[in-house]
Amino acid sequence: MNRYLKLVHLEVHRFRYALFSLMFLTAAIQITGLVHTTQVRVKGWREAARLGEHSTRNFSFADVIGDLQFLFAIPILISIVVLGLYVFLIWYRDWIGRDKFAYRLFTLPTVRRNVYMAKATAIFVFVFAMVSFQLLMLLLERQLFNWMVPSEYRMSSLFAEAVASNLVFVRFLLPLDGIQFVVYYGIGILAVFVLFTAVLLERSYRLPGIVYAILYVAVCGAAIGGAVYLNLYNYFYPREITAIRFCIYLMVMGFTLTLGFRLVSKKITV
Amino acid sequence: MNKVNEWAGITFNSRDPVYAQVVRLFKEKIVTGVIQSGQTIPSRRELAALLKINPNTAQRAYKEMEDQRLIVTEGNSPSRITLELDVLRQIRAELLGTAVEAFVATIRNIDVPLDELLDVIQQKYTEAQAGKRQEPPEAPFESGEGGNNDD
Amino acid sequence: MIELVRVSQKYTYKEVLKDVTFTAEKGQITCLLGLNGAGKSTILKTIMGLTPIHGGSIRIDGEEINQNTYERVSYIPDHLAIPASMKLSDALRFMEDFYSCWNKDRANELMRFFDLDLDERAGRLSKGTAAKFNLVLGLAQDSDYVIMDEPFAGIDLFNRERIAEVFSSELVGNRGVLLTTHEVKEVEYLIDKAVLLRDGVVARSFECEQVRSEESKSVVDVMKEVLLT
Numbered sequence: 151m152n153r154y155l156k157l158v159h160l161e162v163h164r165f166r167y168a169l170f171s172l173m174f175l176t177a178a179i180q181i182t183g184l185v186h187t188t189q190v191r192v193k194g195w196r197e198a199a200r201l202g203e204h205s206t207r208n209f210s211f212a213d214v215i216g217d218l219q220f221l222f223a224i225p226i227l228i229s230i231v232v233l234g235l236y237v238f239l240i241w242y243r244d245w246i247g248r249d250k251f252a253y254r255l256f257t258l259p260t261v262r263r264n265v266y267m268a269k270a271t272a273i274f275v276f277v278f279a280m281v282s283f284q285l286l287m288l289l290l291e292r293q294l295f296n297w298m299v300p301s302e303y304r305m306s307s308l309f310a311e312a313v314a315s316n317l318v319f320v321r322f323l324l325p326l327d328g329i330q331f332v333v334y335y336g337i338g339i340l341a342v343f344v345l346f347t348a349v350l351l352e353r354s355y356r357l358p359g360i361v362y363a364i365l366y367v368a369v370c371g372a373a374i375g376g377a378v379y380l381n382l383y384n385y386f387y388p389r390e391i392t393a394i395r396f397c398i399y400l401m402v403m404g405f406t407l408t409l410g411f412r413l414v415s416k417k418i419t420v
Numbered sequence: 421m422n423k424v425n426e427w428a429g430i431t432f433n434s435r436d437p438v439y440a441q442v443v444r445l446f447k448e449k450i451v452t453g454v455i456q457s458g459q460t461i462p463s464r465r466e467l468a469a470l471l472k473i474n475p476n477t478a479q480r481a482y483k484e485m486e487d488q489r490l491i492v493t494e495g496n497s498p499s500r501i502t503l504e505l506d507v508l509r510q511i512r513a514e515l516l517g518t519a520v521e522a523f524v525a526t527i528r529n530i531d532v533p534l535d536e537l538l539d540v541i542q543q544k545y546t547e548a549q550a551g552k553r554q555e556p557p558e559a560p561f562e563s564g565e566g567g568n569n570d571d
Numbered sequence: 572m573i574e575l576v577r578v579s580q581k582y583t584y585k586e587v588l589k590d591v592t593f594t595a596e597k598g599q600i601t602c603l604l605g606l607n608g609a610g611k612s613t614i615l616k617t618i619m620g621l622t623p624i625h626g627g628s629i630r631i632d633g634e635e636i637n638q639n640t641y642e643r644v645s646y647i648p649d650h651l652a653i654p655a656s657m658k659l660s661d662a663l664r665f666m667e668d669f670y671s672c673w674n675k676d677r678a679n680e681l682m683r684f685f686d687l688d689l690d691e692r693a694g695r696l697s698k699g700t701a702a703k704f705n706l707v708l709g710l711a712q713d714s715d716y717v718i719m720d721e722p723f724a725g726i727d728l729f730n731r732e733r734i735a736e737v738f739s740s741e742l743v744g745n746r747g748v749l750l751t752t753h754e755v756k757e758v759e760y761l762i763d764k765a766v767l768l769r770d771g772v773v774a775r776s777f778e779c780e781q782v783r784s785e786e787s788k789s790v791v792d793v794m795k796e797v798l799l800t
Contacts, residue, residue, distance in 0.1 A: 156668055164654070247655070248694070254652035257619050258669050259641035354623075357583065419622040434759050434789030437780050468739035472732075473760045474600060475739050477780060 153260040157268030161240065162275055169276055172232060173283050176225035183221035184291050187214050188298045195303045210307035211295045215288075216315035223318040229280050230322070233273065237342055240269050241349045245420070252420040262415035266346065273342050277335075281323060288312060337374060340403055344370040347410035354417035373402050426454070427470040438473055442481035446490065447511045450501060457508055460498045461491065572596050573644070573716060573749060578617060578627035580771075587613050588771045590627070595764075597715060597747040600738060602758055604751075604794055605768035611751035612649065614768075615720050618749075619646045631716070642672045647709035649720040651701040655694025659704060662693060663711075670712055678711035681742060685733065699730035706734065710742050717743065719750040723757050731757060755791050765790050767797050774798065 191209055215222065244252035255265055292312065296304070310326060313319045325331045348363035355362060377398040380391055432441050449455045462470060468478040482499060485491045489507050493499040502508070527537070573595040580588040588610050595601035603611045616622045618629055620636045631640055653662045659682075667673045682689065685703040696704060702722065709717055723731050737743060738761045752758055759779075766776040774797045782788050788796075 153669060160665075248650065249652050249654050250648075250650060251652055251654060253621065253646075253648045253650075256621055257641050257646050259638055259671070260669070261638050415620075417623050420616065432760060434791065435783060435787050437784040438760055439780060440784070465739065465741060469736055471760075472735055472739060474763055474779075476599065476763055477760070478739075480780070 153258070154264040154268055154271075157258075157260070157264055158271045158275070161268055161272035164243075165236065165240075165272065165276060168232065168236070169279060172225070172229045172280065175228065176280075176284065177287060179225045180218075180222055180287060180291060181294070183218045184214060184294065185298070187217050188295055191217075192299055192303065208303055208305040209299075210305040210311070211292045212307035212311040212315040213305075214295060215291075215312045219316055219318070222316050226284070226318050226323060233276055233280070236276070237273055237345050238349055240273065241346070241353065245353070250420070256418070256420055262418075263411040266350075266410055266414045270339075270342055270346060274339065277338070284319075284323060336399065337378070340374065340399060340406070343403060343406045343410065344374075347406045347413065350410055350413040350418060354413050354419065356419075370402050370406065373398055427467075430471060432473070438477045439480040439484060442467075442471070442473070442478065443484050443488070443490070446481075446485060446501075447515055450490075450508065451512050451515050455501055457501045458503050460500050463498060572632060573618060573747065574630045575614070575618070576628050576630075578614070578624050578629060580613060580617060580622065581625050586771055588617070588624070591768075591771070591773055592627075593766045593773055593776050595716070595747055595749040598745045599763040600743075600748040600750070600758075600761055601764045601766065602750055602752060602762040603766050603768060604755060604790075605753070606798060607753065609768040610771040611753075611768055612720050613771075615646070615718050615749070615751060618644070618718060642670060642712075643714050644716040644718060645709040645712040645714040647705050647717065647719040647722065649724060651693060651696070651705045651708075653693040653704075653708070655692065657693045658689065659687060659691050659693065660689040662704075662708065663689075666708055666711070672713040674711050674713045677713075677742070678707060681707040681711055684737075684742065699726045702726050702734065703730065706737060710737065714746065716747040716749065719748070721751055721753070723752055723754050735761060755794055759790050762790070765793070767794060769798055 191214065195209070244250070244255055256262065258265075288309070292309070313324050314326060320326065325334055344367060348367050351363040351366060352359040377395040380395055382391060382394075386394070430445065432438055446455070446461075450457065455461065461467070464478045464482050465475050467473075467482075468475040471478070482491065482493075486493060486499075489502055489504060490511065491499045492502055575594070576592050578588055578591040579586065591610070591614060593601075603614060605611050613622060617624050618631075618636070620640070629636060631644060634640070653665075657665070663678055663682075666678075667675060685700075685707065687700065687704055687707065691700075693701070693704070702725075706719075706722065709719065722734055726734065735757060738748065738758075750758070750762075762779055764776065764778055767774045775793065777793065779790050782790070782793055786793075
């Protein structure tokens, strides 16, 4: 356990600059966009007020976030892509480069599954760090919005409304429904494990391993996808269907971890 | 003690057992007075490090020298060169014997009467001794590189 | 004792190791000799569980490889497996963090012995210096065995001598050493035992002093005889 935590620390430490860069990028793009759009809005409102157009509606933070669909999506999508690539790189970086760190990593006096779990944990830490950072940014951005917009133009909005007004949040990052949130992130975690095990298949069997890996991902993907779109409402109660889905996820997870641990401890070649 | 000078630059013959060469090295050093009887010698591992040889080989050389009563080891104290005059005399005889054997082997094919040979030997020997007195070619290690004997 | 019994390994149908059997004793220096590609490094990797075997068994003092193996056998690969950005002091702390057998005093002693700078970054070391630091990481563990892969490869003469000194010193002490090299001359007088490999097969294994006294041959002689005929 102790060494597992040390390994997590090591992995997080190795990715810290990339993580900070992503955070900086997110903050920079979002704040710039927010400031600009808010300024335009405020200017427009002033203009309208000067011309005596009383039909001008007050606007809220949620409106501005809603205006910024694309600009807010960019850093989030970049982060998703980078973290997605890092799911692979977190393994391959230990094989490439002058240091070939795998030699050290796999001769540390600890069970190998700790290495596997530490890398997975590190990925989850990055994802949740980014999500928390995004939430924090939204709070900050709302504060910024409140400073910039005189209260007479401003309409108050719920924080949830702001989240809901941008597709990238509702669809990908922060489903507002609790169950959906759990399912999203649950499947995300499962996907990371499946990809890890696929990487280990390749690292263990090299060229034929690529074929095994693709087949493995296909099978797991089919199982998970099948579970998601399971449509047997004529035969089962919804609650039963949820239970069936949950069982499928658990089976895929169990099998993936068992295989992954076995590969990393017995089959891998540095 | 200036260990650096004493043991540096010794090369071994890779086709003969190294432990035997170490034993011979000690005998030569004793006979030529480079190490005195009664003097303590490096530990096995120190010697291995100084000569850059395997510690087990050094160990075996020491064992051999103990068997030949060349060195004595009492308890945990460092090994010393023996004080037994018999043994020392014997080593001297042994080295002299092998050297002369080698000499005889080289000149065996030269047709020379023993008297003449002895004359030549005497002449060369005197020359060599005279040269040695003028300027000692190989200074004893104790006075070697002055005070520069830190490790 | 590190004991390999009929160890074999295949890499996509090519046999890399075939029935490799030998032992490396504690308190002895055993050397795997062979041309490039003979399987020397692979053998070390199999002992460290860094590549699977497809037959035979490897035991360390009678035990199969498990996570405790890594506390008892320290491995010095043929390169410095430390991230380039790490300072040497960080690398030492990293090792101390993970190995309960880490001997801090010995680590400091070794750093002095090799005259290494704690503030230097791993990626900026010259090849010779990196090799020395690599030895520090392996030898500062209070392990029973030390496994070294090509400790002399690509190192200049001066540094080679410094590294060779380690083998006879207290720094290795009474541990068992298993190393690979293709520079036999460097280790001629250092090793107890040689295991000659040819194409993944043990062609001959022998005690060096025995061969010198019984056959009047040097390790180089035997190697030439066995590998070049």
